[in-house]
Every structure is written in structure tokens, then in C-alpha cells.
Amino acid sequence: MEEITVQVKDSKTDFKLYFLELKEWEKIPQFFPCDQEIFNSEWFNQIPSIKNIISHSQEGKTAKIRPGVIRLRPGLHYINFKDLDRQGNEFPIRFFLSDKQLVFIGHPRLNNEKVLEWVSRGIINTPMDLVRTIGSKILHQHQIRLESIEDQMDHLEEEILNNPVSRQQGKIIAIHRKVIHIKKSLNYHITAFDRLASIDSATPSLWSELIAETERELENIRQTHDLVESLREAYQASIDNRANDIMKLLTLLATVLLPINLLTSFFGMNFETMPLIRNPYGIEIFYSACLLILVTVILYFWKKDWLR
Missing domain, CATH: 1.20.58 (Methane Monooxygenase Hydroxylase; Chain G, domain 1)
Known part of the structure; x- marks a missing residue:
């Protein structure tokens, strides 16, 4: 476990960050001593994302990631994001959010130096600012992944026009699945962002900007999806011409x-x-x-x- 106290300049909104390993999920209630009844209740353990963390951590597996926001009580929420690396591998970003603290569970990228850098640049003043910043980084990773897929499509289109072969159909199907996967992920995230925007009354304009940028990326994904269909048609036309x-x-x-x-x-x-x-x-x-x-x-x- 790692603990960070974020001290914001000229502000009384200092807050704490806690980073837990996935196997340390049982320590979560100790960070919220006033909410023991919530964490010990039966309905809390029935929440799908919490239940998946518990069961999969016991089995040594990775739970299916579905971004969303769960309200535990006024001022306390459980949030689940999904991030991507350049190879398209996904990993969860799970945390509990309150007014004065954030408790992350198994976050592989966020660290003390990165948070302090954001604080020094004035990006972060509250826990919600950190959540929004993480959301922006997630959107950026989705954009990078989509650009990588578009580059793959350009190379594949050139291959199809020069020499259509049967294995290219499998590549088109794989690209189609990747595009659909990113589309679903951003649809989940934009719903989560909208929910968080309604919670954060201090900076609604910043959330609106993030939501608008996510919507633009969704439109880009729809266009990419149409290009995949065009690529499939080009492949079929090339095969027909060869026949x-x-x-x-x-x-x-x-x-x-x-x-x-x-x-x-x-x-x-x-x-x-x-x-x-x-x-x-x-x-x-x-x-x-x-x-x-x-x-x-x-x-x-x-x-x-x-x-x-």
C-alpha cells in the first residue's frame, strides 16, 4: 500500500491518495471508518464490479472491465474506468472517491511523481480534478489506439489492391472487432463522465469539454467503422475481380x-x-x-x- 497527501497551494482542499494492490481489497473499509455499515452490507458485495474484484482476485484471474460509476452514499462513489496501452491491452482503473480521499485498487500507471507533477502545474486541486485528468488520459489512449488501427487499415488496403488473398479477410474481421471494442469502451466512459459531471458542481465546464471531446472521438470511430465496411467491400470486389x-x-x-x-x-x-x-x-x-x-x-x- 502507498499513501500520498496532496497539498494544493493556496487552498484548504488537501486530500489523500491511497494505492492498494488488488489482493489488498479487504483493507478498503478502513479508509472510510464512518461507512463500515456500507462495506459490510450484503448489497455492497452484490455490486457486479466489487464482486468481480473479490472473486477474481481469489482465483488469480482478471475481471471483465465495464466502466461505470456506482453511488454508495452522497459523497462516496465507486468508479471503474478502462485504460488501453499502445498494443490494445486493457487494464482497469478502480477507485473509491470521496471529498477528501481517493483509494485506488491495482492502478499500474499512476504514481507519486505523476500526481505531484499535475499538482505543481495547477491541473489538480481536488479529488474530482484528478478523476477528470485520468479520464482525459484514458481518452487520449483510446485516440492513440484508434490511430494505430487506422494505420493498419491503410497497409491492409494497399495489400488488398495489390494482391488479394484469403488471409486478409481474417485481418479485416480482427480490425472490425477492435473498432467495435473501442466504440463500446468509449460509450461506457461517456456515460460515466456524464454521471461524474452531475456530481461535480464546481467545474461543470471542464467536464462538458471532456464529454464533447469524447463525443467527437465516438464520431471518428463511427467513420472508422464505415471505412472498415468499405475495406471489406474492396476486398470482396478484388476477390470477385480475380475470380x-x-x-x-x-x-x-x-x-x-x-x-x-x-x-x-x-x-x-x-x-x-x-x-x-x-x-x-x-x-x-x-x-x-x-x-x-x-x-x-x-x-x-x-x-x-x-x-x-
Whole structure:
């Protein structure tokens, strides 16, 4: 466990931060001595996010992350955010928020130096300021992840146009899932931000700015989703064009060989009297006729620009 006292300059709103390991969740009630009844009640343990922390920590697993805000009493809330790294790996940011303290559970990134830096820059004056700052950082990570996905789409589109292959369909499906995942995550977060904005009456304009920026990012995600659909259509069109080229080649080959097949079938019939059957140069004449037909058909196709 780590404890930080945040002293804000020219302000009487000093507050404390506590960082607990996930296995230390049982220590949470000691930070809120006036709320023992809440933490010991049956309904508290039935809250899905709290229940997941407890059960998964006991099993050594990671709980499913669903951002949201749960009101325990006036002035005390449990908040669950979801952050992403550059590789798209997600991790939870869970904490209890009151007027004078924040208790984080298993936060892998936030540390003493970072908080003090934000305080020195005047970004943080209250616990809610820190929550909003964390929300801004989460949004920024989602933006970076979306930009990475868009770069992947650009490379994949170039591959599809140059050489469409079946494995590219799996890549498109994977990208589609990533976009949907980010969209769901931001939808959950914007709901949480809106709830926190209603709680924080001191700085509603800053929350409105964060919510508006999140909405703009959601619009970007919708556009990216449309681009994924366009990419899927481009892939299907490329595959169809490739199939058409193959069918065109087979059709041309069949057309070229059809007159020769007719000649072969004709001279393959079992009759005593047939043209060239007694001629000593019959086989040469037959092959010459086949070659002449082949050259004539190819020249005709070339003139009609059907071989390109």
C-alpha cells in the first residue's frame, strides 16, 4: 500500500491518495471508518464490479472491465474506468472517491511523481480534478489506439489492391472487432463522465469539454467503422475481380481449343471414307490446320483487346 497527501497551494482542499494492490481489497473499509455499515452490507458485495474484484482476485484471474460509476452514499462513489496501452491491452482503473480521499485498487500507471507533477502545474486541486485528468488520459489512449488501427487499415488496403488473398479477410474481421471494442469502451466512459459531471458542481465546464471531446472521438470511430465496411467491400470486389480474371482465362482457353477439339473429334470417327485419311501428308495438314486456327483465334482476341 502507498499513501500520498496532496497539498494544493493556496487552498484548504488537501486530500489523500491511497494505492492498494488488488489482493489488498479487504483493507478498503478502513479508509472510510464512518461507512463500515456500507462495506459490510450484503448489497455492497452484490455490486457486479466489487464482486468481480473479490472473486477474481481469489482465483488469480482478471475481471471483465465495464466502466461505470456506482453511488454508495452522497459523497462516496465507486468508479471503474478502462485504460488501453499502445498494443490494445486493457487494464482497469478502480477507485473509491470521496471529498477528501481517493483509494485506488491495482492502478499500474499512476504514481507519486505523476500526481505531484499535475499538482505543481495547477491541473489538480481536488479529488474530482484528478478523476477528470485520468479520464482525459484514458481518452487520449483510446485516440492513440484508434490511430494505430487506422494505420493498419491503410497497409491492409494497399495489400488488398495489390494482391488479394484469403488471409486478409481474417485481418479485416480482427480490425472490425477492435473498432467495435473501442466504440463500446468509449460509450461506457461517456456515460460515466456524464454521471461524474452531475456530481461535480464546481467545474461543470471542464467536464462538458471532456464529454464533447469524447463525443467527437465516438464520431471518428463511427467513420472508422464505415471505412472498415468499405475495406471489406474492396476486398470482396478484388476477390470477385480475380475470380472474373480466372474465368476469363478459362473461357479464352476453351474458346481457343474448341475448333481443335472439333477437328480431333471429326478425324477420330471410325469411317472408311474420310478426307485426308489416305493422304500421306494427312497428319501434317491436320496439325497445320490446328496451328492456323490457334493463331487466327489468338490474333482475333488480341485485336478485340480480350487478352489484357
